[in-house]
Amino acid sequence: xxxxxxxxxxxxxxxxxxxxxxxxxxxxxxxxxxxxxxxxxxxxxxxxxxxxxxxxxxxxxxxxxxxxxxxxxxxxxxxxxxxxxxxxxxxxxxxxxxxxxxxxxxxxxxxxxxxxxxxxxxxxxxxxxxxxxxxxxxxxxxxxxxxxxxxxxxxxxxxxxxxxxxxxxxxxxxxxxxxxxxxxxxxxxxxxxxxxxxxxxxxxxxxxxxxxxxxxxxxxxxxxxxxxxxxxxxxxxxxxxxxxxxxxxxxxxxxxxxxxxxxxxxxxxxxxxxxxxxxxxxxxxxxxxxxxxxxxxxxxxxxxxxxxxxxxxxxxxxxxxxxxxxxxxxxxxxxxxxxxxxxxxxxxxxxxxxxxxxxxxxxxxxxxxxxxxxxxxxxxxxxxxxxxxxxxxxxxxxxxxxxxxxxx
Amino acid sequence: xxxxxxxxxxxxxxxxxxxxxxxxxxxxxxxxxxxxxxxxxxxxxxxxxxxxxxxxxxxxxxxxxxxxxxxxxxxxxxxxxxxxxxxxxxxxxxxxxxxxxxxxxxxxxxxxxxxxxxxxxxxxxxxxxxxxxxxxxxxxxxxxxxxxxxxxxxxxxxxxxxxxxxxxxxxxxxxxxxxxxxxxxxxxxxxxxxxxxxxxxxxxxxxxxxxxxxxxxxxxxxxxxxxxxxxxxxxxxxxxxxxxxxxxxxxxxxxxxxxxxxxxxxxxxxxxxxxxxxxxxxxxxxxxxxxxxxxxxxxxxxxxxxxxxxxxxxxxxxxxxxxxxxxxxxxxxxxxxxxxxxxxxxxxxxxxxxxxxxxxxxxxxxxxxxxxxxxxxxxxxxxxxxxxxxxxxxxxxxxxxxxxxxxx
DNA sequence: CGCGAAAACCTGTCCAGACAGGTCTTGCGC
DNA sequence: GCGCAAGACCTGTCTGGACAGGTTTTCGCG
Numbered sequence: 061x062x063x064x065x066x067x068x069x070x071x072x073x074x075x076x077x078x079x080x081x082x083x084x085x086x087x088x089x090x091x092x093x094x095x096x097x098x099x100x101x102x103x104x105x106x107x108x109x110x111x112x113x114x115x116x117x118x119x120x121x122x123x124x125x126x127x128x129x130x131x132x133x134x135x136x137x138x139x140x141x142x143x144x145x146x147x148x149x150x151x152x153x154x155x156x157x158x159x160x161x162x163x164x165x166x167x168x169x170x171x172x173x174x175x176x177x178x179x180x181x182x183x184x185x186x187x188x189x190x191x192x193x194x195x196x197x198x199x200x201x202x203x204x205x206x207x208x209x210x211x212x213x214x215x216x217x218x219x220x221x222x223x224x225x226x227x228x229x230x231x232x233x234x235x236x237x238x239x240x241x242x243x244x245x246x247x248x249x250x251x252x253x254x255x256x257x258x259x260x261x262x263x264x265x266x267x268x269x270x271x272x273x274x275x276x277x278x279x280x281x282x283x284x285x286x287x288x289x290x291x292x293x294x295x296x297x298x299x300x301x302x303x304x305x306x307x308x309x310x311x312x313x314x315x316x317x318x319x320x321x322x323x324x325x326x327x328x329x330x331x332x333x334x335x336x337x338x339x340x341x342x343x344x345x346x347x348x349x350x351x352x353x354x355x356x357x358x359x360x361x362x363x364x365x366x367x368x369x370x371x372x373x374x375x376x377x378x379x380x381x382x383x384x385x386x387x388x389x390x391x392x393x394x395x396x397x398x399x400x401x402x403x404x405x406x407x408x409x410x411x412x413x414x415x416x417x418x419x420x421x422x423x424x425x426x427x428x429x430x431x432x433x434x435x436x437x438x439x440x441x442x443x444x445x446x447x448x449x450x451x452x453x454x455x456x457x458x459x460x461x462x463x464x465x466x467x468x
Numbered sequence: 469x470x471x472x473x474x475x476x477x478x479x480x481x482x483x484x485x486x487x488x489x490x491x492x493x494x495x496x497x498x499x500x501x502x503x504x505x506x507x508x509x510x511x512x513x514x515x516x517x518x519x520x521x522x523x524x525x526x527x528x529x530x531x532x533x534x535x536x537x538x539x540x541x542x543x544x545x546x547x548x549x550x551x552x553x554x555x556x557x558x559x560x561x562x563x564x565x566x567x568x569x570x571x572x573x574x575x576x577x578x579x580x581x582x583x584x585x586x587x588x589x590x591x592x593x594x595x596x597x598x599x600x601x602x603x604x605x606x607x608x609x610x611x612x613x614x615x616x617x618x619x620x621x622x623x624x625x626x627x628x629x630x631x632x633x634x635x636x637x638x639x640x641x642x643x644x645x646x647x648x649x650x651x652x653x654x655x656x657x658x659x660x661x662x663x664x665x666x667x668x669x670x671x672x673x674x675x676x677x678x679x680x681x682x683x684x685x686x687x688x689x690x691x692x693x694x695x696x697x698x699x700x701x702x703x704x705x706x707x708x709x710x711x712x713x714x715x716x717x718x719x720x721x722x723x724x725x726x727x728x729x730x731x732x733x734x735x736x737x738x739x740x741x742x743x744x745x746x747x748x749x750x751x752x753x754x755x756x757x758x759x760x761x762x763x764x765x766x767x768x769x770x771x772x773x774x775x776x777x778x779x780x781x782x783x784x785x786x787x788x789x790x791x792x793x794x795x796x797x798x799x800x801x802x803x804x805x806x807x808x809x810x811x812x813x814x815x816x817x818x819x820x821x822x823x824x825x826x827x828x829x830x831x832x833x834x835x836x837x838x839x840x841x842x843x844x845x846x847x848x849x850x851x852x853x854x855x856x857x858x859x860x861x862x863x864x865x866x867x868x869x870x871x872x873x874x875x876x
Numbered sequence: 877c878g879c880g881a882a883a884a885c886c887t888g889t890c891c892a893g894a895c896a897g898g899t900c901t902t903g904c905g906c
Numbered sequence: 907g908c909g910c911a912a913g914a915c916c917t918g919t920c921t922g923g924a925c926a927g928g929t930t931t932t933c934g935c936g
Contacts, residue, residue, distance in 0.1 A: 088886075099923090119928055120886055229650075242685065277650065400804075508892090512890090526917080529916065
């Protein structure tokens, strides 16, 4: 067990940081003298460390610690300008850090809107790859591009999070990890249809906001699914701020007034909830309300919101996996990974419309007496055509027993 | 260069099948005698073969060929029931075989609609993974499921091609490689808008065909992009066979008659082209026509078709990559890769509508005199918001630069 | 002070021989 | 015919020594 002994001894010393100063191990001859072993034995021990990725040998020069073995681990950049706006990103960050550390990388988080500064910093710190959540199209299209180009010219691979830096339908040359927003929109449509809602609107915000590719895809799915299921009425696109009471009141007049409003995110949905209440409209009785992202506010606001959950774990692990693959192989063609996002059903859509029976399942009266008992659950059959494990997540708010017991 | 010589000599003999009978290599001592080398040298040569995965050593027993080294290489299944219906699949197959071979796998192609038989065969031949292009939803939903379950219970990983076996918006538990049909639809919409077409129809075929998830997504993108660009008129969904002249004539009457028809695939588009001609309608003057898939018939039919190309190389390499990753790591969560499909512009959309100017770029008159000179090219700016390298492919009609599908 | 050649150093590769311990076959005893 | 133990066989590991060729440092010359 001599070579193994030598290997363990060296391993311990590497772990203790003994060679960190120079990054250089003693020569094979020196190790022979020290351990009283033949050179072949020492070489076997070193070979094991090379296989483990801790040591790199250079012909004629000596044996050196790899970056992974030194405590100067590799660095990955995580650039999220909007980091402070959504707690959700903290979850993603935690997960990315955990996975990166396992692969021998530290994570440098850079936040705030100063993308040129962020790029300079990541380049100067020699990040080996960067995960980047771009700014929204109109706000940051050129800034996003410049950021990506800056890293590219420094030879640093980039993986985009949540959205591309090219405006769809185009694709940039960078890897992308995104949620399947079209399918999420379709799920919402199925769910609303099962609740008898047919006059669906999408709150896109004022035109000055500019395009939001993710919202567009959600809208496409919503519209498309409704049309396929035979809803003749087109989805109305509401073009005002969620706090604009006058515009909301106008929209809620007449026979075309929506019986369900889908918002691009939970913030808007919560704001709209307040405006609806101010206008004397009840959720979900007068109008159902659906958000996106499953922020905390969606769960704990006045009427808990039905929303689509961003799969933080999946996003993080897909991003890290993609980035590591890209670091290993910088030349392959750009990749796009698409993640499923589950619908989380809460109170804001849970009252059946009384005047017209649902087209799908006929469970109208069964739930009518006690809507609170269904305060949170995931989509069931009849709302969506089929149930897949990846698309359902448990999310108990109060108790766990209320879920699916009688619905299934 | 002695150990390298020995390694090469052994490699050649392995390649020639010399040890295939017993699967056993000569002992190290025997190799020493034969090559006149020291045992360390022989061991170094063998170690290289072990690292290459060709040889496995068993302590006390000897050195043996791995399965990969014997001509019994690993086996990957490629199950494409509709293989004979589209030449396109032959391109994908060639590419998959090339990539699989490089990883030490043979490919077993199983075609035809008898999925239970295909599953039995792949299980009995001990395929280590299967790439599967499912049958369309209504035709084969349960058959697809049964096929997947059969392989799953045999512990064989599965990667789906082109579409899921669960009906969207749901996702099955299997990996999926698909084209971004939504974005493809959006590209078509942009292109048609730039040509001044605003009354767009989608030929979905008769209702009895059942749902086609890919077509649905194409429709969603088409509809959504038009709506976003301010086209008030909804996309008409045509529900008849492409050969149904009477239904077509009815659809082409009145003020809402389409000035552009998008088909779910090129076969339908070519059939519709004939029907249009029979009805005395000219393409593209009276109505523009767009297909999908870029089959040969799209290029060489009477009026060459604008269509969306299936990126065969990308599809094949993504599928193989996913399957190998899944074989290595069977437990990770299901993945979905989304590929860009470029728009190939040919004659069938290349006449500008005269009565109304295009909303976007004003290149109305420039092309009018000589449309043939634009008989084939890819999307340009103004049609789509921005140009990305991945979404544009050159596709000369006459020369050989095109991808393998043309002459195969 | 700068530059280039020589020297020192280091790993890559190879040789010849040895013992430990796992695996397989043979043959003996029951 | 069966079971088991001995022995043959094989790889794993180690010793000690050698030369080739790449890398780094040193030192002397201009």
